[in-house]
Amino acid sequence: MERELSVVGKRLPRIDAPAKVTGEAKYTVDIKLPGMLFGKVLRSPYAHAMILKIDKSKAEKLPGVEAVITSEDIPVKLFNSGLTDLLVPEEIAKNDPRDQYVLSNKARFVGDAIAAVAARDRKVAEAALDLIEVEYKALPAVFDVVEAMKPGAPKIHDFANGNIARHISFPGAIGDIEKGFQEADVMIEETFNTTKQLHCPLEPSACIASFDSIGRLTVWSPTQLLYLARHKIADIFDIPEGKIRWITPFVGGSFGNALTLRAEPICIALARKTRKPVKLEYSSEEQFIATQSRQPFTIAVKMGVKNDGAITALQGKLTANSGAYYSLSGTTTNVCMAMFATLYRCPNVSVEADIVYTNIPISGGYRGYGNPQAMWALEQVVDVAARRVGMDPVEFRLKNYRRAGDPGWTASLPIESCALEECIKLGMDKIGWREKMGGTKEGVKRRGIGMAIQRHVSGTQPMQMTHSNIMIKMNVDGSADLMVSGCEMGQGMFGVLAQIAAEELGLQIGKIHVVNGDTDETMFDDGQHASRTTYVIGNAIIETARQVKQQLLERASKILATRVDDMYVRDGQIYVRGDLENKISVEDITRRATYNFEGQGRNIAGKCSYVPKGNPPPYSAVFAEVEVDINNGATKLLKIVFAHDIGRAINPTNVEGQLEGGVMHGIGYALTEEYMVNGNNGVVESDSFTNYKIPSTLDMPNVEVIIVEQPTPSGPFGAKSVGECGLNAVAPAIANAIYDATGARVRDLRITPEKILEELSANIL
Amino acid sequence: MITTLKSFQYFHPNTVEEAVQILNKYGDRAKVLAGGTDLIPSMKRQKIAPQYVVYINDISQLKHIDFGAEEGLRIGALVSHHSIASSSIIREKFQLLAKACNKVGTPHVRRMGTIGGNICMAGPSQDTIPALLVLEAQMKVVSLQGERIIPVDEFFTGPFQTAITGEEIVTEIQIPCPPSDSVADYQWVTKRTVVDETLVGVAALLGMDLDRGVCKGARIALGSVGPKPFRAREAEEIIKGEKLESKLIEAVAQAAAEETKPRSRADYRRREVGLLVKSTLEHLWSQLR
Amino acid sequence: MSKEIARFTINGRECELLIEPCTSLLEVLRDHLELTGTKSSCGVGECGSCTVLIDNKPQLSCLTLAITVQGKNIVTIEGLASGNNLHPIQQAFVDCGAVQCGFCTPGMILTAKALLDDNPNPSRDEVKEALSGNLCRCTGYVKIVDAVLAAAQIMKKGGA
Incomplete structure (x- = not known):
């Protein structure tokens, strides 16, 4: 019997919204401590250079400067700035190179951090940067992965021969790829390129660090992974972890940008040196050039297909541009390979990848991780394959996709649930697939439609260690404090988790107070990554709430003289089943429990550690309609229909918001966001919102989101994830629509008018 | 990029006379600040670091939009793009200028930025310039030595370069009435997004000889395809005295x-x-016929 | 460098400050007056996060020297609600799910207020046009535009 829900599934306003519409919400950049200094970072103007000498004496003499630090003032410990290597055992983690210092002693990209200052105000700090004299010896630099792998290319890290940081063979390879090619009736060979993409959170990276008189460090920072950030900082600076308190205030957008350390290590180094609180805020330009971005990949695909549409072989050869340091390149590449290899059924699969260093800014983790790159290639190849064997691309996908019961990412964890067929059916109807497929073939403005699908994750089980630890304590007014580690970065975690807690506790939403993001107040959680929050933390909350409810019911049972099993909690009242009159309020119970004069005093509370048992993948189907002007190659995006298999929408408004936002990132990835590095000197030209264009209101087409709810067995109230799904398959859906409209197949991002025209003229010849 | 501006000495003249006196004294060490939409970013990006900043936006003499059938249109240098784009007289008689001003920047930038400041930046892709070129505008420029009038095609001397000196300020844009029986338009494409730098801008004005049913003459100006926006004189020549049939349009x-x-x-x-x-x-020919 | 006095009205209160002329209005609001609701993002007029109302018109406080707003009337996001009652636009942003990370929200709301004061009954396209200088990286703008249109309806009924 389906339980009737009173809070979950409702379009409730976000609980953090009032603070955000009034300006009351505090972000890291809004926090000010007494006596706080301001930090600034000196960055390399060279893409590759030895640092011969740094003279900081003039800067140190500037009135108001309290410290100038270089690589000599900081721990000589190499680390990986990505944080999720902490979630795998050392024998696996050590495959990912540790290649960064807090401040570099050799410049490896334009923007590499070389020195830093702390001063009494921003202005003095900025002026001090000009007074630091660095003697560089410029080295030849390389920006392109193909060039970087050639013999004689400049060597960026001593240990990396041919600049190859790591070679990875996809562990889930199966069958015999050559045999699979031989069995095919049709072979498709295509190569795709993706570009870097910048997260562009509106709040630039920032950090405040303060040591107290007994050496305890407090850090305020917009990280997505506060416990992991604390763990890594403790290791880099050799500080006992209990002597670090890490607080994550509201985060002004992240999208994966804060899955790595950003301003934190330098800020902490400055605070340690000065013994005063230091705030380090990146300028917008630093945010663009010196934080991490999406990996560019070259993906060469070979697919064998039978005339009936069955895929016989799938091979991928990937080259990832890691940039100057390794960071999250390994996990991103692994995700890219896994998504590429396991979306469709195929008996013979092989994927290989090289991760290559170049002298461009570092590649990190970005919403979707490697999935958007994988889908850009795979979902176009599938479109090509379907057309080659004369099948509707939708039918081709429906024939081949991996579904419930099939192996997912790993054979050990079969796909728990899948509502892709429903997503496709509803999406097709909404976009008018059958009527519009094939486009208009006359006139200057050609219309077409295309689609793509994606499957993502609800966390990292079983690839990484993952668990969530929750405390709930009841207050005497019948309200509950929900103590959960994590960050509210716009994804709506506060509201969603409060809705889950309220539903399970039987309280109204207003009775839940979320205590969040402070290692002194909340227990371990691996953090906000891999779209895990709703599924993993949600389940952890349910388990904790049940403990609390049990205590409430046990006390109520004595008062109401009813068995625990015969009672339930709803809207803050404990009822006896079948007798609405026989009840007691939660407030009454909690007050009597705490202010208890019979020697039975107790603060009703619960805590649990939860390891996710599953990882139900959410699926989506994206449909795009475009109009392409064949005279100038300009693409007008008319409509996106996005159907998503959510399991259960804890808050449908929130689900729509996540998807609409994700779609916008996908549209930018496809059409407007172009990452440009000067090929001569390595200067990042995409250094501002003027030179790197994210969509504005006027670039957004009509976006229609369809939520498909088929509760998944292991999900909290049946929920799966949504966070990253919105953008994964948008770009290939648009590319497929452009092909449908014009016959132009664009294989390299960003889709420019020139590339469309080039394909069109090639077709005519 | 710096987040805090470097210190400077600040002047806020209330009249043109006061302003040019200050500029006369400090010359190139001073910068004129009007709407701030170009100057402040240039200072934060450390492209310039003026010792003196002369804030002229409070000079009420320079905020007029006047029109007369004889003298044409006079726009004070401190009129914002937004005010030009929403002026009824400009929308009626100089529609392409209204359209070009409405393309500049974002809505906020259009409110803050002034036409005078915009033309003094003299960027190759600036949208107002092709429109002013085909309207054959001229700039009134004032210094302590007096005033001079600079025709628009002499005003822009190169990328981000103009014919005015550090002691001068532009006070007014003067635009003659367009020829009778003429129509004009500005069209553009941007680099990537709707609110974006112009990749190509085309302003054109067509005059009609109604008796003969031919084009009396044409003015065509191109933006963002050279060091500065310019008149495409050879293309203009082809049109003179001709009917604008499709073959001719192709040639133009x-x-x-x-x-x-x-x-x-x-x-x-x-x-x-x-x-x-x-x-x-x-588009223009269809309007004329 | 010498300091000068800037006088203006901020959220209905007279304010007088001794500042260096190179100080932006954004710095004055955030650092001197601790009105941190106005957000600093790009710093060069590209993103709209720092939008405030100066004499009821949306302006970019990052490009405005505080010394130039002498005698003017400035409204920041902190000045919009009356007591505990949210302004209808604020309420609509809450109700429509138009808020995600919230960093663009103050600038969006103030820009929307200026729009609705000028044009109480805008079309969807007019709202998109008016907000085209306010970047948001979270929402895809759908619910922001919905919220402004919803607020317009409420304000027409006298909800303001």
Whole structure:
């Protein structure tokens, strides 16, 4: 019997919204401590250079400067700035190179951090940067992965021969790829390129660090992974972890940008040196050039297909541009390979990848991780394959996709649930697939439609260690404090988790107070990554709430003289089943429990550690309609229909918001966001919102989101994830629509008018 | 990029006379601040670091939009793009200028930025310039030595360069009435997004000889396809005294494209110039006939 | 460098400050007056996060020297609600799910207020046009535009 829900599934306003519409919400950049200094970072103007000498004496003499630090003032410990290597055992983690210092002693990209200052105000700090004299010896630099792998290319890290940081063979390879090619009736060979993409959170990276008189460090920072950030900082600076308190205030957008350390290590180094609180805020330009971005990949695909549409072989050869340091390149590449290899059924699969260093800014983790790159290639190849064997691309996908019961990412964890067929059916109807497929073939403005699908994750089980630890304590007014580690970065975690807690506790939403993001107040959680929050933390909350409810019911049972099993909690009242009159309020119970004069005093509370048992993948189907002007190659995006298999929408408004936002990132990835590095000197030209264009209101087409709810067995109230799904398959859906409209197949991002025209003229010849 | 501006001495004259006195004293060490939409970013990006900043936006003498059938349109240098784009007289009689001003920046930038400041930046892709070129505007420029009038095609001397000196300020843009029986338009494409730098801008004005049913003359100006926006004189010549039939329009478009010197995306910009000239002329011709 | 006095009205209160002329209005609001609801993002007029109302018009406080707003009337996001009652636009942003990370929200709301004061009955396209200088990286703008249109309806009924 389906339980009737009173809070979950409702379009409730976000609980953090009032603070955000009034300006009351505090972000890291809004926090000010007494006596706080301001930090600034000196960055390399060279893409590759030895640092011969740094003279900081003039800067140190500037009135108001309290410290100038270089690589000599900081721990000589190499680390990986990505944080999720902490979630795998050392024998696996050590495959990912540790290649960064807090401040570099050799410049490896334009923007590499070389020195830093702390001063009494921003202005003095900025002026001090000009007074630091660095003697560089410029080295030849390389920006392109193909060039970087050639013999004689400049060597960026001593240990990396041919600049190859790591070679990875996809562990889930199966069958015999050559045999699979031989069995095919049709072979498709295509190569795709993706570009870097910048997260562009509106709040630039920032950090405040303060040591107290007994050496305890407090850090305020917009990280997505506060416990992991604390763990890594403790290791880099050799500080006992209990002597670090890490607080994550509201985060002004992240999208994966804060899955790595950003301003934190330098800020902490400055605070340690000065013994005063230091705030380090990146300028917008630093945010663009010196934080991490999406990996560019070259993906060469070979697919064998039978005339009936069955895929016989799938091979991928990937080259990832890691940039100057390794960071999250390994996990991103692994995700890219896994998504590429396991979306469709195929008996013979092989994927290989090289991760290559170049002298461009570092590649990190970005919403979707490697999935958007994988889908850009795979979902176009599938479109090509379907057309080659004369099948509707939708039918081709429906024939081949991996579904419930099939192996997912790993054979050990079969796909728990899948509502892709429903997503496709509803999406097709909404976009008018059958009527519009094939486009208009006359006139200057050609219309077409295309689609793509994606499957993502609800966390990292079983690839990484993952668990969530929750405390709930009841207050005497019948309200509950929900103590959960994590960050509210716009994804709506506060509201969603409060809705889950309220539903399970039987309280109204207003009775839940979320205590969040402070290692002194909340227990371990691996953090906000891999779209895990709703599924993993949600389940952890349910388990904790049940403990609390049990205590409430046990006390109520004595008062109401009813068995625990015969009672339930709803809207803050404990009822006896079948007798609405026989009840007691939660407030009454909690007050009597705490202010208890019979020697039975107790603060009703619960805590649990939860390891996710599953990882139900959410699926989506994206449909795009475009109009392409064949005279100038300009693409007008008319409509996106996005159907998503959510399991259960804890808050449908929130689900729509996540998807609409994700779609916008996908549209930018496809059409407007172009990452440009000067090929001569390595200067990042995409250094501002003027030179790197994210969509504005006027670039957004009509976006229609369809939520498909088929509760998944292991999900909290049946929920799966949504966070990253919105953008994964948008770009290939648009590319497929452009092909449908014009016959132009664009294989390299960003889709420019020139590339469309080039394909069109090639077709005519 | 710095987040805090370097210190400077600040002046806030209330009249043009006061302003030019200050500029006369400090010359190139001073910078004129009006709307701030270009100057402040340039200072934060450390492209310039003026010792003196002369804030002129409180000079009420420079905020007029006047029109007379004889003297034409006079726009004070401190009129914002937004005010120009929403002025009823400009929308009626100088529609392409209103349209070009409405393309500049974002809505906020259009409210803050002034026409005078915009033309003094003299960027190759600035939208107001092609419109002013085909309207044959002239700039009134004032210094302590007096005033002078600079025709628009002499005003812009190169990328981000103008004919005015550090002691002068632009006080007024003077635009003669367009020839009778003429129509004009501005069309553009941007680099990537709707609110974005112009990749190619085309302003055109067509005058009609109604008796003979031919084009008396044409003015065509191209933006963002050379060191500065310019008149495509050879393309204009082809039109004189002719009917704008499709073959002729093709020839004009081709001639215009050949006059360009784009720095990047050259082939595409040239193609786009041809297409935009064609669509602009077709649109105008259809209005005239 | 010498300091000068800037006088203006901020959220209905007279304010007088001794500042260096190179100080932006954004710095004055955030650092001197601790009105941190106005957000600093790009710093060069590209993103709209720092939008405030100066004499009821949306302006970019990052590009405005505080010394130039002498005698003017400035409204920041902190000045919009009356007591505990949210302004209808604020309420609509809450109700429509138009808020995600919230960093663009103050600038969006103030820009929307200026729009609705000028044009109480805008079309969807007019709202998109008016907000085209306010970047948001979270929402895809759908619910922001919905919220402004919803607020317009409420304000027409006298909800303001």
